[in-house]
Amino acid sequence: MTTEARDAYRQQFGGATTEGAEWLRALRTGAMTAFDTHGFPTTRNEDWHFTSPAPIIEAAFAPMMPALGTLTAADVEPFLVPGTEWATLVFVNGRYAPQLSRVEHLPDGVRVMNLASALLEEPTLVGAHLGSLARYDQQAFAFTALNTALLRDGAFLHVRQDTVVETPIHLVYLSDAGAEGGVSYPRNLIVVDRHAKATIIEQYGATGDARYFTNAVTEAVIADGATLTHYKVQREGRKAFHVGHIEATQGRDSHFISFSFATGAALSRNNIYTRLAGAGCGATLNGLYMLDGEQICDHQTSIEHAEPNCYSRELYKGVLDDSSHGVFNGKVYVHPVAQKTDGKQTNNTLLLSPRARIDTKPQLEIFADDVKCTHGATIGQLDDRMAFYLKSRGVGAESARQLLTYAFAADVLETIELEPLKGELEKSALERFVSK
Amino acid sequence: MLTITNLSASVGDKQILRGINLTVNAGEVHAIMGPNGSGKSTLAQVIAGHPGYEVTGGSIEYEGKDLLELEPEERAHAGVFLAFQYPIEIPGVTNAYFLRTAYNEVRKARGEGEVDPMDFLDVMAEKLKLVEMDESMLHRSVNQGFSGGEKKRNEILQMAVLEPKLAVLDETDSGLDIDALRIVADGVNKLRRPGNATIVVTHYQRLLNHIVPDFVHVLAGGRIIKSGGKELALELEARGYDWLLEHETTAGAAR
Ligand SMILES: Nc1ncnc2c1ncn2[C@@H]1O[C@H](COP(=O)(O)OP(=O)(O)O)[C@@H](O)[C@H]1O
Ligand SMILES: [Mg+2]
8 A cells, every 4th residue: 555655746746846945845855765774664653553644555646637717806805804805825736826815914024925925036935945944754754755845835924033924924825626636735934023913813614525635744843932823723624634733942931832624634733843942932722623423533733841930831722523533732842951841731632523523642751850740531421400591491402402512612712813713713613513 | 381291211221310390480580409319400400401410200381392302402492491519610611601602592592792802891790680699700710719709609600691481409508608699689680570480499498488489399209299388488498398208208108
């Protein structure tokens, strides 16, 4: 199985080697070599123990065809947040769609463009960071290796020192009917300079019902005193596969706030990694996944405390219906020097069906002695007493179930500071269980 | 309005109610008193349709319908309301959303139109006044972090919103100070209509000074062992329950 798939990817690589600057060709070749050396992981790989990537590998996705070119603003509309005029980059089938994008009203000191343009316009900055954060030289990161070897486009954001971008920048990755059988490799690079501040929404969705694969990688450099808020909204098509890897590095006194909202795809794997590489910085990683049918959704977070006096906060919640399968693996690594680390991790699951399943695995490795690190996980069903209370007030069984499901998710949604997006995701969460 | 005939109910294999008979007509107030653990809350919960209690015998007729055939929400739509002895906390659902959802569900069931959030706030303004509650209570999660007294007031607020025909108040007075007791009792009295009925479950006579009952029943060991007028409550206050229980035992032995 894997040899065939590996050959197919090697073939995809054939054409890519000749593209771009020399440093980029070297990066691609290195990544391809890493992939060749390690191959794809199986469930024997500890990092893929609960989720088998075999369905993605066996499907042997071909490079995605360019969009049919028929998507209009009306097709993109459902993926935008009503009442907002945020800068938006739209990508269709992995390619930038300038006619569907709008980049305006941004302060001086902010550069937003597609990565293919940035490779030409900002070669030094891109060259300095691209591929430097997202690790790929291990079997567990085979998909990152492939993305690095085969990357074509994505988003580039650079926020200069002391610049505060008040409104978010929205990246919308859509796959249309032409995506059938194809794979795209969105690749994003975010550089937030000292004391600058920015918010990014990275959204994935489909306009059709195609079976495709999104293999995305985002790298974020968060300099001293800077703040990056990153929202990932994964609403891929129901037949789609999604593997996304986000990797950040944080300077002194910086903040990384990440929220991962996942309701889409047949199978998705979402890595969110950050390295607290400066004293006094902090990371907040929250997430909500709501699954039904046969969906599989796997989150792996990694927080590396490499310096003293840093904090990390994690709250992940899952609502699992039918035969769906959720996975949460929260890694926290505290280096010997990282004294006074303050870490807290929580994973709560609501099982709406006896067939639904959650695998939750906290993974704390602590090598400093003066630290406070806690973790906790709960798995529960809807509370019968609450349901009866609602029914006794005239609320029907279905509405009661919907309301209580929403209530379970409410506190983690409440952490979203971007009000219009919060409203949109709350609506999405409420609607999720209406038709049951 | 309500006719309970020979009602028995159990939890698991524990028999709690052992043949309750009670008739409540429109316009009446009935008080149910009795020692702790005698089955008062069980009776209230069975009327509301709690699935944890199994009715093992007897019947409840409400407005000509077999009440036991109805789902809890259908009972609410038909005008049955229970103020819980221990109101449930629902983190993550605001009181406003909860009340509006309940209000609209009951309206829908009665063939009336739903009201939107803005109009509902107008409806609420008047109801809040009834129980002297601040509007800020609407924006907190249902009962979460409420004091004992606030929870009880919130129950009466829900009653005011749903305007039931038959209200069962389960120890709504317990844990209330004198002022809160007066507010709650005044609220209940203002909600009384000639076509409605109220069953007040209480431990203490003091609530009955405010909500004056037409009948007082003593529930002990899962049975109503004595019924009388409002003076029975005063007698119970003075003498406790023991004289009745002894009487019941001798009567039982004689049979
Ligand atoms: N859910 C339950 N499970 C087990 N026992 C119960 C349950 N509910 C009530 N009981 C028992 O039934 C008896 C009557 O309880 P209850 O109706 O709450 O009495 P009261 O309201 O008169 O104090 C008590 O002995 C109580 O422990
Ligand atoms: Mg009781």
